[in-house]
Amino acid sequence: MRYLLLLCLLFLCFSCSPNDDDSGNNQIGNIDNTGDNDPPNDDPDPVDDPDSQNAYELLFVGNSLTLTNDLPQLVKDRAEQLGITIGVTTEANPGFGLEDHWNSGIIQGQINSGFYDYVIIQQGPSSQPYGRATLIGYGELIKELCDGVNTELAYFMVWPSLEYYYTFPGVILNYSDAAEMNNAILCPVGSHWKAYIENTEDYSYYGPDGFHPSLLGSQVAAQIIVSSLGLQ
DSSP: OHHHHHHHHHHHHHHHHHHHHHHHHHHHHHTTSTTTTTOOOOOOOOOOOOOGHHHHHHEESSHHHGGGGHHHHHHHHHHTTTTTOOOEEEEOOOOOHHHHHHHHHHHHHHHHTOOOOOEEEEOOOOOHHHHHHHHHHHHHHHHHHHHHOOOOEEEEEOOOGGGGGGGGGHHHHHHHHHHHHTTTTEEHHHHHHHHHHHHHEEEEETTTTTTOOHHHHHHHHHHHHHHHHHHO
């Protein structure tokens, strides 16, 4: 009888011992993946995002003349060639004027954030009375926002299509007046285009459609914008 009891006890002991093949699965199943029980992180804070170390932050507000060839990126590239690190943000939609941007309500929040050092605005050629009025009037509203957060406003002077090349003087006049009346920086890209074309009879700044810029035209625009802003 004692011998039988001893055999039973031995059997029970062996049947309760852990199985090596299942132990790994049991351990995995018991891991707490929520992180709630993780030990405190004593590592130093991570390095800040490089964008936060930019010397300047630029907001571009415009339309397809800004979007074509990604002008903001070309401005960033040009600045980097000069050893200046900048960040760029683009708020541009095809066919938009300053009135459209204002009515959409997006740029107000962007500017009021105080994040940007410069706001660069453009719309169509604006050689006609209505274009002039919106260029000046909505530029004034944007300027008021910029002044409230110590941000500089700049006008990116554009150009007319080849079809309406004869309106070039009106484009130059209205962008120049808008910048002067609103105490803003003028980036005279259009003036440079006109002078270059008339001196060389080379229209290569224009793209195939005779209005939007070629890559060369956008690169020239980027150089003028960086120079006009006085980035250093």
